[in-house]
Amino acid sequence: MQRYEDMETQKTVQTVDVSEYQYGFNFPDASVFKTRKGLDADVVRQISGQKQEPEWMLNYRLRALESFWKKPMPSWGADLSDLDFDNMYYYAKPAGGVSRSWEDLPEGIRKTYDRLGLPEAEKKFLAGVGAQYDSEVVYHNLQENLSRQGVIFCDPETAVREHPDLVRKYFGTVIPYGDNKFAALNSAVWSGGSFIYVPPGVKVDIPLQAYFRINLENFGQFERTLIIADEGSFVHYIEGCTAPVYSTDSLHSAVVEIIALPNSRVRYTTIQNWSSDIYNLVTKRAVAYRGATVEWVDGNIGSKRTMKYPSVYLMEEGAHGEVLSIAFAGGGQQQDTGGKIVHSASNTSSVITSKSISKDGGISSYRGLLKVAPGLDNVKSKVVCDALILDEHSHSNTYPYMEIESDNVSIEHEARVSRISEEQLFYLMSRGLDEAEASMMIVNGFLDPLVKQLPMEYAVELNKLIELEMEGSVG
Amino acid sequence: MELRIHGLHASIEGKEILKGIDLTLPQGEIHALMGPNGSGKSTLANVLMGHPSYEVTGGEVYMDDIDILSLEPYQRARLGLFLAFQYPVEIPGLTAGKFLKRAAELRLEDGGKLNVSSFIRELRAHMDFLEMDHQFINRYLNEGFSGGEKKRMEMLQMLALQPAFAVLDETDSGLDIDALKIVSKGVNSLKGPGFGALIITHYQRILNYIRPDRVHVMVGGRIVRSGGPELVERLEKDGYDWLKSQAAAEHAKV
Ligand SMILES: Nc1ncnc2c1ncn2[C@@H]1O[C@H](COP(=O)(O)OP(=O)(O)OP(=O)(O)O)[C@@H](O)[C@H]1O
Numbered sequence: 001m002q003r004y005e006d007m008e009t010q011k012t013v014q015t016v017d018v019s020e021y022q023y024g025f026n027f028p029d030a031s032v033f034k035t036r037k038g039l040d041a042d043v044v045r046q047i048s049g050q051k052q053e054p055e056w057m058l059n060y061r062l063r064a065l066e067s068f069w070k071k072p073m074p075s076w077g078a079d080l081s082d083l084d085f086d087n088m089y090y091y092a093k094p095a096g097g098v099s100r101s102w103e104d105l106p107e108g109i110r111k112t113y114d115r116l117g118l119p120e121a122e123k124k125f126l127a128g129v130g131a132q133y134d135s136e137v138v139y140h141n142l143q144e145n146l147s148r149q150g151v152i153f154c155d156p157e158t159a160v161r162e163h164p165d166l167v168r169k170y171f172g173t174v175i176p177y178g179d180n181k182f183a184a185l186n187s188a189v190w191s192g193g194s195f196i197y198v199p200p201g202v203k204v205d206i207p208l209q210a211y212f213r214i215n216l217e218n219f220g221q222f223e224r225t226l227i228i229a230d231e232g233s234f235v236h237y238i239e240g241c242t243a244p245v246y247s248t249d250s251l252h253s254a255v256v257e258i259i260a261l262p263n264s265r266v267r268y269t270t271i272q273n274w275s276s277d278i279y280n281l282v283t284k285r286a287v288a289y290r291g292a293t294v295e296w297v298d299g300n301i302g303s304k305r306t307m308k309y310p311s312v313y314l315m316e317e318g319a320h321g322e323v324l325s326i327a328f329a330g331g332g333q334q335q336d337t338g339g340k341i342v343h344s345a346s347n348t349s350s351v352i353t354s355k356s357i358s359k360d361g362g363i364s365s366y367r368g369l370l371k372v373a374p375g376l377d378n379v380k381s382k383v384v385c386d387a388l389i390l391d392e393h394s395h396s397n398t399y400p401y402m403e404i405e406s407d408n409v410s411i412e413h414e415a416r417v418s419r420i421s422e423e424q425l426f427y428l429m430s431r432g433l434d435e436a437e438a439s440m441m442i443v444n445g446f447l448d449p450l451v452k453q454l455p456m457e458y459a460v461e462l463n464k465l466i467e468l469e470m471e472g473s474v475g
Numbered sequence: 476m477e478l479r480i481h482g483l484h485a486s487i488e489g490k491e492i493l494k495g496i497d498l499t500l501p502q503g504e505i506h507a508l509m510g511p512n513g514s515g516k517s518t519l520a521n522v523l524m525g526h527p528s529y530e531v532t533g534g535e536v537y538m539d540d541i542d543i544l545s546l547e548p549y550q551r552a553r554l555g556l557f558l559a560f561q562y563p564v565e566i567p568g569l570t571a572g573k574f575l576k577r578a579a580e581l582r583l584e585d586g587g588k589l590n591v592s593s594f595i596r597e598l599r600a601h602m603d604f605l606e607m608d609h610q611f612i613n614r615y616l617n618e619g620f621s622g623g624e625k626k627r628m629e630m631l632q633m634l635a636l637q638p639a640f641a642v643l644d645e646t647d648s649g650l651d652i653d654a655l656k657i658v659s660k661g662v663n664s665l666k667g668p669g670f671g672a673l674i675i676t677h678y679q680r681i682l683n684y685i686r687p688d689r690v691h692v693m694v695g696g697r698i699v700r701s702g703g704p705e706l707v708e709r710l711e712k713d714g715y716d717w718l719k720s721q722a723a724a725e726h727a728k729v
C-alpha cells in the first residue's frame with residue numbers, strides 16, 4: 001500500500017540512475033515527514049511548523065519566498081536550464097528509528113567509501129545509515145569542553161529556540177534573502193546546518209566539524225550556517241566530508257554567513273564531493289571587521305553544476321580576507337567557482353588562489369570579483385588562478401572582474417592555463433610509471449602547493465578523491 | 476644481457492630521421508655515440524625509450540630476447556632501460572624525493588617492497604657522491620633547477636634506479652669541468668657486468684674520464700663508422716667532414 005507511493009517518490013527525489021535499482025535501493029519511508037512536491041507558502045509553513053519555530057522566523061521565511069518568486073535565474077555561470085523547481089521536494093524529515101541498511105546502498109557508493117578507507121561509523125553516517133553513532137561520547141565531551149568556554153555549537157534550529165537574541169541580531173545580515181534567487185530559496189526553506197558563536201578572546205583549538213553532530217539533517221539540501229566570532233576569538237570550521245555525500249535530492253543550495261568581529265580569525269574549510277547529478281549552488285559570505293581575518297578553503301569535486309564564490313567583505317582597517325578554491329570538473333560537470341573580495345576600508349589586504357582541473361570534457365571556470373571602494377589607501381590584493389586541462393575535450397575559463405575605485409592600491413593578478421604535456425608524461429613514464437600514474441602525479445603536483453595548506457587528514461582524503469576521479473570511478 | 480638494434484628506421488612527422496641503425500651494446504661495456512647536430516642521436520635515444528611522437532618504420536630492438544619496440548616506455552623502464560634526457564622536464568609540485576621513491580619501487584621485482592629508510596640512506600649517499608645538497612630531494616622535480624643541476628638530477632635518478640642499460644643524451648653538455656668529473660664518476664661507479672651505457676656526446680673531454688669501449692659516429696641517420704677510442708681523437712682533430720663526404724659517396728653508390 002505504501003509501496004507504490006514510495007517508489008514514485010524515490011524516482012523523482014533521487015534522480016538516481018535506473019541501474020541503481022537493481023541493487024535493491026529503496027528506503028522504508030513510512031515514518032518520514034515530507035512536504036509535497038513543489039513550493040508555496042503552505043510548504044514553507046509546514047517546514048516552520050515541523051521545527052516549531054517562533055513567528056518571526058516563519059515571517060522571515062515567507063518574505064524570503066516572495067523574494068524567491070521575484071528574483072530571476074542567474075543569466076551567467078553554469079547552465080541551470082534543467083533545474084525544475086516544481087519537481088522537487090523541499091523538506092524531508094528523517095524520522096528516528098528508521099534506519100536504512102548499509103546493504104541497501106548502491107554498490108558504487110559503498111565501494112567508494114571503502115576505497116576512501118573511511119571509518120565504518122563515518123561511512124554509515126554519511127550514507128544516512130543508522131542514527132546512532134559510536135562516538136557519541138566524543139561528541140559529548142567536545143560539547144562540554146566548548147560550553148565551558150562559552151562556545152555555542154549547535155544546529156540552527158536549536159539556536160533559533162535557545163539563542164534567539166544572537167540569531168535575530170545576525171541571521172540574514174550578511175546575506176539578506178533578497179541577495180540572489182538561491183539565497184532567497186534557502187532563506188525560505190532552510191533546514192539544518194550549523195550555528196557557532198565564539199565569545200571574546202576564546203580560541204577554539206580543534207576544528208569544529210558538523211560531522212560531530214548526530215543529525216541527519218546536517219547535510220540536507222538547504223543548509224544554513226551562521227558563524228559569529230566575537231572580538232579576538234578564533235575558530236576553524238570544517239564543513240561536509242570528503243566522501244561523496246549521498247543525497248536524495250538533486251539541488252543543494254546552502255547559505256553560509258560569517259561575522260568576524262574585530263581581531264578575530266575564522267577559517268572555513270569545505271571539501272565537497274557531491275554525486276554527479278547534484279546542482280550545488282551555494283552562497284557563502286563573510287564580513288570582517290577591524291583587524292579580523294577570514295579564510296575560505298573551498299574544494300569542489302563532483303556535482304553536475306557548481307556555482308560557488310565564497311566572499312569576504314573587508315569592512316574596517318586591518319581586515320584580511322583569503323579564498324582558496326580547488327575545483328575538479330570531470331565528464332558532464334561544470335564547476336563555476338572562484339571568490340569575491342570587497343575592500344571597503346583602507347589598510348586591508350586579500351588573496352584569492354584558485355586551482356582547477358578539467359578532464360573528460362569537464363568545464364571549470366574561475367569567476368572572481370575584486371572590488372575596491374573609492375577613497376581608500378593602502379589596499380593590497382593578489383589573485384592567482386591556475387587551470388590544468390587534462391585532455392583536448394575539456395575546457396577552462398577565467399572571468400576575473402575588477403572594480404577598482406581607489407588609487408593607492410596594489411593589485412597582482414596571475415592567470416595560467418596549462419596542459420599536461422606529452423613531454424612530462426614521457427619523462428615520468430621513462431622512469432617506470434604507467435600513464436595513469438604519471439598523469440596522477442602531475443595532477444597531484446599541480447594541487448600540491450594548495451593541498452599543503454589543508455589539515456593533514458583532509459589533504460590525504462582530497463588526494464585519494466582526486467585519484468578516484470582520475471580513474472573515473474566516482475559518481 | 477645485450478641491447479641489440481637492427482636496421483632501425485624511424486621518422487617524425489613523416490620525415491625519416493633514422494635510416495637503418497645497427498648497434499649492439501652488451502652489458503659491461505660503455506659505448507660513445509657522436510655525430511653532428513641534427514644527425515639523429517637524440518632521435519635514437521627517444522625511439523629506444525619509446526617516445527610517442529616517433530614512428531618506427533622498420534627494424535627491431537631487443538633487450539636479450541625481448542622485443543622492446545612493442546612495449547610502453549614504462550615497461551621498458553621496468554626492464555631496466557634508462558634515458559638521461561638532453562632536456563630534463565620540469566614537473567611542478569612533484570618533489571624529487573617522492574618521485575624517486577616511487578620510481579625505485581617500480582624497479583623492484585613484482586611483490587618486492589622498498590625499504591624506505593634504507594632507500595633514503597642510499598639516496599643521501601648518492602647525493603653526497605654527486606656533491607648535491609640533500610635539499611634537492613625536497614624540491615619540485617627539475618623546477619627552477621639550473622642546467623647543471625638538472626643533469627645531476629638525471630645522474631641521481633640513474634644511480635638510484637640502477638638500470639641495466641643507460642642512454643645518456645648529452646649529459647655532459649653545459650657542465651663545468653667539476654660537474655663533468657662528477658657525472659663521469661657517477662657513470663663509472665655503475666660500470667660493471669650488470670650495466671651498459673650509450674653516451675651521446677659532442678666532446679672528447681668526457682671521454683677522458685669515461686673510457687668508452689667503442690665509439691660510433693652517426694651522420695644523417697646512419698652509423699657511418701665504429702671503432703675504438705682512437706676514433707674520438709681523429710674526430711677531435713679533423714671534425715666530421717671526412718666522414719660526411721665518405722657517407723655521401725657511399726650513399727650515392729647505393
Ligand atoms: N618534433 C620534430 N619535428 C620535426 N623534426 C624533428 C623533430 N624532432 C627532431 N626533428 C629533426 O630530426 C633530426 C634529428 O634530430 P636529433 O634531435 O635526433 O639530432 P641530434 O643528433 O640529437 O642533434 P644535436 O646534436 O643537436 O642534439 C633533426 O633534423 C631535427 O630537426
Ligand SMILES: [Mg+2]
Pocket residue numbers: 516517518561644645
Ligand atoms: Mg640531441
